[in-house]
Amino acid sequence: MSTLTIFTSAATTTAAATVTVPATRVSDDRRIPAVLGSDLEVPVKGGRLAPYANLDYAASAPCLEPVSAAVAAALPAYSSVHRGAGYASQLTTARYEQARHTVRAFAGARPGDSVVFTRNTTDATNLLARSLPRETTVVVFDTEHHASLLPWADAVRLAPPAFPGEAVRAADDALAGIDGPKLLVVTAASNVTGELWPIAALAHIAHRHGARILVDAAQLVPHRPLNLTALDLDYVVFSGHKLYAPFGTGVLIGRGDWLAEAEPYLRGGGAVKSVNDDETEWHEDPEARHEAGTPNVLGAIALAAACDALSATGWNVLLREEERLLGRLRAGLATVEGVHELGLWGPDHPRVGIVSFVVDGYTAREVAEALSGEYGIGVRDGKFCAHPFVRHLLDVKDGGCDDTTASAVRASIGIGTTEEHIDRLITALRELVSRR
Numbered sequence: 104m105s106t107l108t109i110f111t112s113a114a115t116t117t118a119a120a121t122v123t124v125p126a127t128r129v130s131d132d133r134r135i136p137a138v139l140g141s142d143l144e145v146p147v148k149g150g151r152l153a154p155y156a157n158l159d160y161a162a163s164a165p166c167l168e169p170v171s172a173a174v175a176a177a178l179p180a181y182s183s184v185h186r187g188a189g190y191a192s193q194l195t196t197a198r199y200e201q202a203r204h205t206v207r208a209f210a211g212a213r214p215g216d217s218v219v220f221t222r223n224t225t226d227a228t229n230l231l232a233r234s235l236p237r238e239t240t241v242v243v244f245d246t247e248h249h250a251s252l253l254p255w256a257d258a259v260r261l262a263p264p265a266f267p268g269e270a271v272r273a274a275d276d277a278l279a280g281i282d283g284p285k286l287l288v289v290t291a292a293s294n295v296t297g298e299l300w301p302i303a304a305l306a307h308i309a310h311r312h313g314a315r316i317l318v319d320a321a322q323l324v325p326h327r328p329l330n331l332t333a334l335d336l337d338y339v340v341f342s343g344h345k346l347y348a349p350f351g352t353g354v355l356i357g358r359g360d361w362l363a364e365a366e367p368y369l370r371g372g373g374a375v376k377s378v379n380d381d382e383t384e385w386h387e388d389p390e391a392r393h394e395a396g397t398p399n400v401l402g403a404i405a406l407a408a409a410c411d412a413l414s415a416t417g418w419n420v421l422l423r424e425e426e427r428l429l430g431r432l433r434a435g436l437a438t439v440e441g442v443h444e445l446g447l448w449g450p451d452h453p454r455v456g457i458v459s460f461v462v463d464g465y466t467a468r469e470v471a472e473a474l475s476g477e478y479g480i481g482v483r484d485g486k487f488c489a490h491p492f493v494r495h496l497l498d499v500k501d502g503g504c505d506d507t508t509a510s511a512v513r514a515s516i517g518i519g520t521t522e523e524h525i526d527r528l529i530t531a532l533r534e535l536v537s538r539r
Contacts (some may be wrong), residue, residue: 106445111396116324135420136412138165138519139345145479147251153479155460158525161294161457161515162483164325166269166405173408174350174401185197185373200398202407203390210320210339210356211330218360218387219372220403221353224321225250227340227355230272231317232256235288236480239284244270244276246295246447251493258288262306265497266448267301273307280314281358284312291323291339295489295496296446297457298325306335313435315358321345326425327457327519328418333354343402347518371395382397419443421518428516428525429456435529436460445496456516459487461497462532464539467510470532480524480530483513 144152157165178196182191182197200332212218221227232254235241241255246263259277264270276288287309292304302318309316315337324341332340338357343350350374355362367374368387370397374395376384382422413421436442441463446452467484472482486493491501499509515527521536 126434132239135265135416135424136520139168139171140482141166141519145475147479153419156478156480156527157519158514158516158528159323159481159483160325160373160520161297161487161513163349164347164517165519166349167409167412169517169531170348170405170408173524174343174405177401177404183397192450195400199398199403200417202403205407205410206354206403206410207356209329209414210324210354210410211334211409213332213333215359216331216357217355217362219355219362219390219393220398221340221355222351222399223344223353224319224342225254225339225353227254227342227353228317228319229254229358230355230368231338231340231361233368234361234393235286236284236364239286240276240281241286241288242281243288244273244290245495246292246293247288247290247489247492248294248319248321249488249490250321251290251317252489255288262494263447267304267452271301271308273487275308275312276284277523278309281312281314285309285312287314287316288319290321291314291329292326292455292457293447293489293492294322294457295459295487295492295511297322297455297515299327299444299455302336303334306337306492307478309337310335317357322455322457325413325423343406343409346406346409347412348402350399350405350408352399354406359389362393363387365393367395368393368396369378373397403471423524425456425516428520428522429454429458432456432458432514432516432525432528435525436532437535438530439532439539442532445493456520457513458515459493459496459511459513461511462536465535467512468507470512470535472533474528474531480528480531482528483515485510487511 143155147153180191180194182195184196207218221230228250241258243252243258261273261277264273278285289302289305290300292299292528306316317338318336320339320341323329325346331491339354342353374385374392376386436444444463445459471482471484474482493511494509497509
């Protein structure tokens with residue numbers, strides 16, 4: 104059991120109270136936690152059932168067992184937050200604010216940084232887009248996920264860089280020519296190739312030009328530790344559903360001044376201090392100001408439980424296992440004639456557990472459907488909400504979501520991936536290629 108003190112704040116109208124919160128943290132045995140659905144069986148050709156090989160973690164990761172347990176523990180006392188005097192409401196408020204504290208620590212945020220819960224990474228990025236000072240110029244690479252590419256009313260878009268140093272140089276040149284407020288937007292790990300971006304160097308360049316930096320960490324945080332303070336980042340965004348907490352939440356973490364001065368993202372209860380006939384007074388606190396309405400309490404609790412579970416396991420343990428499996432996957436793909444891995448910066452550049460590829464003689468959809476229907480393997484096919492980047496990698500000019508000829512297959516791994524899943528994929532691809 105742990106004791107939390109609830110203090111009156113901009114988002115809280117109840118008096119200070121001490122509430123005992125039942126413990127929901129994982130144990131300290133440092134074993135890799137299990138995922139739900141590891142025993143799932145799916146129908147395949149011939150009418151039989153096959154164990155499911157989930158290689159689609161980059162789209163949505165399965166739920167960790169400690170996350171499910173934390174949500175189950177919170178459900179019996181589920182209630183409103185910030186405005187209720189009853190014990191269930193006080194307990195739920197304590198859990199919700201404890202989740203905010205946990206996520207802040209997980210991201211290595213500065214003590215004064217705001218942590219605003221949202222629906223997902225896309226929602227968090229759009230919240231920041233709505234909060235930019237007037238005349239802010241945004242600089243963004245064409246390699247970004249649409250969530251980072253599209254929210255800006257007017258952006259300077261940079262071509263895919265040929266190597267990491269070119270990314271830094273391109274950002275340097277672009278920011279140097281811009282007056283007024285400016286924001287550099289970049290991913291930490293590509294959702295297409297898994298390649299890691301030089302975010303520390305890009306942050307340094309941004310600050311040298313008086314700009315701020317927003318980092319999309321959605322694909323980083325399930326695979327690598329994040330320390331916003333050490334990297335000197337201004338804002339980061341990520342989603343629970345990528346982080347083994349599929350309960351519909353995301354987060355924007357970062358400096359509060361732009362958020363405090365912006366119009367509320369949503370207008371409604373919780374974001375206001377008072378509503379009078381001729382004036383509405385909004386909270387200055389960014390967390391209250393931009394979290395109008397009843398928040399996704401269970402999503403926040405789930406996200407915090409995932410952060411706790413990964414931290415308790417230890418990143419060294421998780422990284423060793425991922426590197427072993429990723430090496431097995433990439434080495435196996437390299438043995439299959441006609442399979443071509445996609446990459447921006449070469450095969451030796453560091454990456455997380457994401458690999459995209461094409462197969463000679465097949466569209467990406469044909470490969471994905473065959474893997475699912477015949478072998479019980481789940482992968483993703485398409486352009487992965489990164490149309491300009493995938494077209495660049497495939498060297499094609501046009502093509503949207505429905506264009507299966509300009510798409511790729513993506514296999515992504517995480518906690519719960521086994522050697523058998525990877526070996527089954529390689530065997531299946533080898534058999535598919537042999538049919539051409």
